[in-house]
Amino acid sequence: MKGEGRVYGLMAEFHDPGTIVTAARRAYEAGYRRMDAYTPFPIEELAEALGWHTRGRLPKLVLLGGLLGAAGGYLLQYYTAVIAYPMNVGGRPLHSWPSFIPVTFECGILMAALTAVLGMLALNGLPQPYHPVFNAPNFALASTNRFFLCIEARDPRFDAVETRKFLENLCPNEVSEVAG
Amino acid sequence: MADRPTDRPAPPEAHGPLLVGREHTLASVTDKISSIVLGRGPGIGWYAGFGAAFLLVMLLMYAVGLLLFKGTGIWGINAPVGWGFDIINFVWWIGIGHAGTLISAILLLLNQQWRTSINRFAEAMTLFAVACAGLFPLMHLGRPWLFYWMMPYPNTMGTWPQFRSPLVWDVFAVSTYAIVSFMFWFVGLIPDLATLRDRARTPITAKIYGILAMGWRGSTVHWHRYELAYLLLAGLSTPLVLSVHTVVSFDFAMSIVPGWHATIFPPYFVAGAIYAGFAMVLLIAIPLRASYGLQSFVTLRHLQNMAKVMLATGLIVAYGYMTEFFFGWYSGSEFEGAMLLNRVNGPYAGMFWSLMACNVIAPQFLWSSRVRSSPPALFCVAIVVSIGMWLERYIIIVVSLTRDFLPSSWGMYSGTIWDWATFLGTIGLFVSLLFLFIRFLPMISIFEMRTILPEAEVKEPTHEG
Numbered sequence: 001m002k003g004e005g006r007v008y009g010l011m012a013e014f015h016d017p018g019t020i021v022t023a024a025r026r027a028y029e030a031g032y033r034r035m036d037a038y039t040p041f042p043i044e045e046l047a048e049a050l051g052w053h054t055r056g057r058l059p060k061l062v063l064l065g066g067l068l069g070a071a072g073g074y075l076l077q078y079y080t081a082v083i084a085y086p087m088n089v090g091g092r093p094l095h096s097w098p099s100f101i102p103v104t105f106e107c108g109i110l111m112a113a114l115t116a117v118l119g120m121l122a123l124n125g126l127p128q129p130y131h132p133v134f135n136a137p138n139f140a141l142a143s144t145n146r147f148f149l150c151i152e153a154r155d156p157r158f159d160a161v162e163t164r165k166f167l168e169n170l171c172p173n174e175v176s177e178v179a180g
Numbered sequence: 181m182a183d184r185p186t187d188r189p190a191p192p193e194a195h196g197p198l199l200v201g202r203e204h205t206l207a208s209v210t211d212k213i214s215s216i217v218l219g220r221g222p223g224i225g226w227y228a229g230f231g232a233a234f235l236l237v238m239l240l241m242y243a244v245g246l247l248l249f250k251g252t253g254i255w256g257i258n259a260p261v262g263w264g265f266d267i268i269n270f271v272w273w274i275g276i277g278h279a280g281t282l283i284s285a286i287l288l289l290l291n292q293q294w295r296t297s298i299n300r301f302a303e304a305m306t307l308f309a310v311a312c313a314g315l316f317p318l319m320h321l322g323r324p325w326l327f328y329w330m331m332p333y334p335n336t337m338g339t340w341p342q343f344r345s346p347l348v349w350d351v352f353a354v355s356t357y358a359i360v361s362f363m364f365w366f367v368g369l370i371p372d373l374a375t376l377r378d379r380a381r382t383p384i385t386a387k388i389y390g391i392l393a394m395g396w397r398g399s400t401v402h403w404h405r406y407e408l409a410y411l412l413l414a415g416l417s418t419p420l421v422l423s424v425h426t427v428v429s430f431d432f433a434m435s436i437v438p439g440w441h442a443t444i445f446p447p448y449f450v451a452g453a454i455y456a457g458f459a460m461v462l463l464i465a466i467p468l469r470a471s472y473g474l475q476s477f478v479t480l481r482h483l484q485n486m487a488k489v490m491l492a493t494g495l496i497v498a499y500g501y502m503t504e505f506f507f508g509w510y511s512g513s514e515f516e517g518a519m520l521l522n523r524v525n526g527p528y529a530g531m532f533w534s535l536m537a538c539n540v541i542a543p544q545f546l547w548s549s550r551v552r553s554s555p556p557a558l559f560c561v562a563i564v565v566s567i568g569m570w571l572e573r574y575i576i577i578v579v580s581l582t583r584d585f586l587p588s589s590w591g592m593y594s595g596t597i598w599d600w601a602t603f604l605g606t607i608g609l610f611v612s613l614l615f616l617f618i619r620f621l622p623m624i625s626i627f628e629m630r631t632i633l634p635e636a637e638v639k640e641p642t643h644e645g
Contacts, residue, residue, distance in 0.1 A: 018639040040206060040375075041630040042403035045638050052404050062412050073352075076332060077343040085340040102349040102427055109420045110356040113413055117363045120409035124402045127394035134397065140378035142398050143371070145206035 008132035008180040009035075009152035010163050011139075012172035017043050020147040023170035024049035027151060030166060034155035038133060038148040061119045062112050069111020074104045136178045150178065199294055200632060201476025209477075209629045213622050214372075214379055216472055222619055225471060230615040236608020243601040244319060252322050254598045261581040261593035266320040268573040269603050271428055272456065273313035273610075274354065275449070275569065277361070278421050279457020280306025284364060285417035288410075294485055296628045297477040301468065301617070302461050303365040308613040309460070310358045312606040317350075319602070346430040353427040360420055364413050367406075370396050371627040425450045432576065438519040439580030442507055448500030455493035455539075456569035458486050459562040464614065466555045466562075468623065477624055480553055487552040490565065494543035497572075501540065515585060527592065528579045531571055538568025 014020040017039070024037055028051055037046050077100040081087070086094050121127070133139060133150060142148050149172075151163055160177075167175045200209075247254060257264040280302040287295035318324045330351045332341050341348045373393035380386035396402070429449035432440035462483065469478040508520040523532050542564040551557045578593050595603075617623065630636055 016639075017636060021638050022640050037400040038398045039400065039403070040210075040398060041371075041627045041636060042407050043400070043636075043638060046400050047404045050400055052401065055408060056405060058405055058408050059412065062416075066416075080332060080340040081343055085338075087342070089344070096344055099344040102346075102423070102430070103343055103352045105423060106349075106352040106356040106420075106427075109416050109423075110359060113360045113363055113416050113420075116409045116412045116416070117367055120367070120405050121394070123405055124399075126396065126402075129395060131395060131397055143375040143378045144210045 006180055007153045007160065008135070008178040009150045009155075009158070010160075010167055010175060011133065011136040011148055011150045011178050012167040012170065012175045013136075013138055014147040014149065014170075014172050017046075017147060019171055020149055021045045021049050023149050023167075023172070026170060027149065027166070031157050032151050032155050032163075034152040034158070036150055036152070038139070038142040038150065040143050040145060040147075056123070058116070058119055058123060062116045065115025065119075066108045066112030070104050070108030072111070073107025074100055076107075077103055132178055132180050137174070137176050146173075153180070199479060199481060200297065200629060201479070204476060204629075204633060205635050206630050206633060209633065210375060210379075210626055212474075213477075213624050213626045213629070214376055216618070217376060217620060217622055218379055218381060218385065226615065226619065230612060230619075233608045233611035233615060236605055237612050239601050240605020240609055243598050243605055244315075246598065247319055247602070248324070252320065254596065256594055256596045256599055258591070258593075260584055260589050260591045261578055263320075263577050263581060264593055265595045265599040265603055266316040267431075268570065268577050269606065270313050270316040271449075271573045271577075272570050273309045273316070273606065274357075274428060275425065275453030275456045276460045276566075277306040277309035277313065277357075277457065278425060278450070278453040279461050280304070280309070281357075281361060281364070281417050281421040282454055282457065283461070284368070285414040285421065288414045289418060293632055294482055296632055297474075297479075297624050298461065298465060298482055298486075299628070300365075300368065300625045301464060301614075301623045303361065303368065304614065304617045304621075304623075305457075305460060305464060306361050307358075307365055308610050308617075309457075310354070310361060311613070312610050314354065314358065315606060315609075316602075346427065346434045349427045350431055353424045357420060357424045360413070360417055364417055367410060367413065368625060368628075369621065370394065370406075371398065372622045372625060374398065375626055376622065422450055425453045437580050437584065438513070438515040439523075439576065442504060444500055444503045444507065448497065448503070451493045451496035451500065452569060452572060455490060455497055455543075456566060458490045458493070459565040459569070462486055462490075462558055462562040463566065466559045468618070470555070472618075472623075474624070477629065483555060483558055484549075484552045487546045487558055487561075490561075491543055491546040494539065494546075494565070498540045501536075519580060519583065522583055523575060523579050526579070526583075528575065528582075532575055532579075535568055535571040535575055538564045539572060542568065 012023065014023060020037060020039070021043065024035075024046055027035060028049060033051070035050065037043075037050060039046065078095065081096070081100075082094045088094075133148075136148065136150070138146060139148065149167070149170075151158060151167065157163070164175055164177075204212075255264060255266070257266070280299075283295050283302040284299040284306075287299075318327055321327060329335075330341060330348065341351075343349075370393060373389050374396035377386055377389040377393050380389055426446040426449070429445035433442060433445040435441060465478050465483070465486075469475050505520055508516040511517075523529070542561055545551045545557070545561055551561070582593055583590050
């Protein structure tokens with residue numbers, strides 16, 4: 001990763017959601033790609049402005065997790081009732097599938113939910129003990145009422161002077177350099 | 181400190197009673213909710229409440245200690261009534277928990293914004309109710325330290341669980357429910373934990389909340405996945421919550437005992453669970469909003485909506501009672517008929533008629549909008565409904581078991597002092613956990629409250645998109 005070293009990027013602080021969405025859109029149009037915004041609550045328009053139009057891999061992973069969980073649950077019951085511990089109850093079939101449905105269902109839900117949570121955390125790279133953006137001034141307010149847009153130094157178009165000028169044109173409260 | 185009263189104009193929207201007080205901004209919402217946790221220590225009221233609840237936890241410890249020492253003989257259960265308080269309380273608690281999941285998952289999918297200020301503590305309530313519920317079947321095992329025998333694992337005894345038994349389904353359903361409820365609650369907490377981390381006033385608090393927040397920084401990409409995961413969890417929890425109480429009702433319905441063997445049980449149990457759960461949410465919400473001054477977050481509109489859900493589910497429950505009687509008559513089975521006559525007219529008739537008064541008559545007051553708008557009146561109705569739902573389980577479980585097919589094996593049942601001590605003890609445990617929760621975690625979802633503020637609307641100054 002070139003460009004990494006001292007500077008992580010340039011961080012612009014905004015006062016309201018409208019301004020940051022416009023700013024993000026303008027930055028995207030200007031060709032910046034390595035950037036991220038930090039906000040106190042989810043803003044759908046912002047994700048779109050930053051070029052996030054798809055749902056990503058998570059839903060597919062969750063479906064897969066659910067299917068594997070359900071299949072695993074069913075196989076476990078089949079193995080238990082038919083192979084490992086067959087028990088003849090009034091001559092009923094060993095493979096009595098209707099009574100295996102509830103546990104199959106629960107196993108499917110459990111694995112799907114685990115995949116959703118752990119998958120979301122893993123794809124987001126959390127837990128992450130250190131991240132350079134926390135060095136930005138006022139960044140603690142990103143979890144209260146300020147909105148931040150960071151253009152990272154590893155973006156090919158990044159230029160310490162030009163990018164700063166660009167950001168300053170987007171009506172931010174403040175633009176500051178983030179140490180890496 | 182985030183201060184600065186904003187210069188934004190007052191929100192113009194005004195359709196129906198408000199979901200959040202007009203005066204609130206991003207900063208004030210954050211301040212108000214997080215200062216309950218981060219502000220000066222809790223007041224005397226908190227200590228008094230927690231202390232009283234903790235005394236009941238001590239009672240629980242004593243009752244459970246005695247149970248482990250002497251065995252289930254200290255309880256009232258015996259042939260023919262092998263399921264007494266333990267299963268009544270189990271079903272009662274787990275039912276209460278369901279309202280939390282309903283509020284957080286089903287109302288999210290239905291896009292009901294009013295869930296936002298009540299979902300957090302309703303989810304906490306779910307977790308604590310499930311914890312209390314789980315204790316009962318565990319203690320009823322007699323040798324609770326061998327509970328892991330219920331799990332399928334290769335063992336030296338060469339045995340496996342019987343997957344055709346609803347009791348094994350219950351183990352899977354309830355443990356899945358506990359795990360998924362915990363994850364749902366915790367995922368919802370992550371952004372708020374980050375807020376607490378950023379606003380903490382001592383390094384130690386910042387560290388603890390920081391570890392729990394796992395480095396959350398509000399990145400847009402993260403929010404994007406986060407919302408997706410949250411929605412998926414809601415979608416998964418919805419069928420889960422319905423399945424859990426369905427499986428609980430299968431514990432009864434799959435048997436052949438008159439009074440248990442009925443196909444109406446799953447929907448009837450689920451409706452009863454939601455009914456009892458909303459009553460409990462009201463029992464928690466009404467004192468909370470009064471004592472922490474949260475009337476601008478948990479508004480009258482929330483209480484009214486919850487009252488309406490209670491009325492609707494209460495009517496379904498009443499319909500369930502009617503259906504049971506219809507089945508008893510229509511089945512033509514003398515055992516079914518005798519069971520119902522015994523309920524109405526037998527040794528437990530007093531309980532049955534109290535149940536009717538609590539669960540069928542009391543909720544009818546909720547038709548009146550005056551009652552729905554009065555917190556004290558709602559509180560009273562909610563208490564009555566909670567008692568009614570407990571009586572319902574008592575009637576279903578005990579009255580059905582006291583009279584089976586052979587008159588020679590009939591018997592009576594009543595809880596002993598240790599049954600009552602354990603039950604009261606779990607109420608103490610539930611309340612203590614709630615007190616700890618409101619002390620250490622934000623009881624209202626801060627980031628979700630932010631999203632429903634007018635200030636959070638994206639108003640772009642420019643023209644071209």
